[in-house]
Amino acid sequence: MTPLTTNMIADTSDVYDAIKAIEKQRLLFPAFEEAYRRIIRIHKMALAGNRPRHLMILGPSGAGKSSVLEEYVRYFPVIEESEFRRIPVLLVEIKSSPTVRSVAEDILKAMGVPMAYRGSVNEKTDRVISSLQKLKVELLMLDEVQHLLGANKRSFGSNNETEWLKTLLNQIEIPVVLAGLPYGQALLSTNEQLRRRLDGVHHLTPFSVEDEDSAANFAGVISWFDSEIHGGTPIGLHEGDMLYRLFYATNGLIGYLSKLLIGAMEIRLEHGKKAVENWMLEESFRQNLWAEGVGALNPFHKKFVRRQLNKVNELFATTAFSAIAASAT
CATH class of the missing domain: 3.40.50.300 (P-loop containing nucleotide triphosphate hydrolases)
Structure with missing residues (x-):
């Protein structure tokens, strides 16, 4: 195991400065x-x-x-x-x-x-x-x-x-x-x-992909993050089936989307890559959103079946208390 050194900390300072700059911004959707x-x-x-x-x-x-x-x-x-x-x-x-x-x-x-x-x-x-x-x-x-x-x-x-x-x-x-x-x-x-x-x-409701207008709104949010995490040169993160993978990974919640994409940016910078790759999103999902989200339970894995992760014990499962609370309103 490699010991932590001052050089290792210094080497990552630029990475975290870049992350901090994005986290300080607010997307006014x-x-x-x-x-x-x-x-x-x-x-x-x-x-x-x-x-x-x-x-x-x-x-x-x-x-x-x-x-x-x-x-x-x-x-x-x-x-x-x-x-x-x-x-x-x-x-x-x-x-x-x-x-x-x-x-x-x-x-x-x-x-x-x-x-x-x-x-x-x-x-x-x-x-x-x-x-x-x-x-x-x-x-x-x-x-x-x-x-x-x-x-x-x-x-x-x-x-x-x-x-x-x-x-x-x-x-x-x-x-x-x-x-x-x-x-x-x-x-x-x-x-x-x-x-x-x-x-x-x-x-404040989650974003949706149920219809074209809703999907377009979600795509717009992804595009904003895409530009930010790639230094102003987006790579088209919302294109193809990636829009749906990002939706299922975050349930349309901007807080989760931010953690996921900024986490992927951190992995990209640490590996000296120019663009976020699929494996980085897969790893960021596991690291930053759901540790149990591996294999077919990870929206960026090749075996993932397009669906919401809301079954029992999954990331967006309804808790027993949430169900009770909802019935009381």
Whole structure:
């Protein structure tokens, strides 16, 4: 076995710089742009003095929800001045298995409030409200809101966490973006006021190849990545049956497509090749998406049969919890 050396690390620095440059970019596909515009709408309406409206953005993992939020908050950095600090847009991720205490604490931490862990639930809630006001937060974005619904069917509906969220939204009087998996829409059944003040639900759905228009949209996304991972000279990655192989490898999810193609680019650069080859895609799929995706279960293998990888224990199989959650919405 060859030992790791400083030279080995130095030799790969250019590779990772190239990867970082692509990962920092955002592909503004239509559904992404629409979600972005809808966030702008509720933000600007509140700044103009209108009653705050809320927005829900839903989609499966890898559809781009978190990227939309991250891209929006990037344009509203924290303002540090000598006598005060402002956070125009606050992004908070709801952790799995949350409690009211932990959610309040996470919001306080996101604002940089010292000793966020101290105090009772009521005291933490009061600090959340006062800190949002003090730091002049204009828009609150909560990611992974489906976690508030709990981890079993009995949790769907009103619980301590959803009731707390309802109370918080009533008191802070700023627009809120709620983002999460599709079953997060069940939050609306627990909160009539939220439904009434909602500016709508925006769904980020996977790309499809079911018809010509859908396939053309997916091909356009692949072409963008194709150009990026080949230094501006695409090789036609969407041509022939490759469009369908890429679809089955990613289930039409842009997050998975990005991991797959950037991973293939890394392999290409490490081997000093000019273009991504089929074996690189096969290896990237196994390394970056599904370790068990070998042989006939790898969309880039010669024995692969064109189909979605959604059977039991496969990459895109429906989990037992997802099925329960879907039935509760």
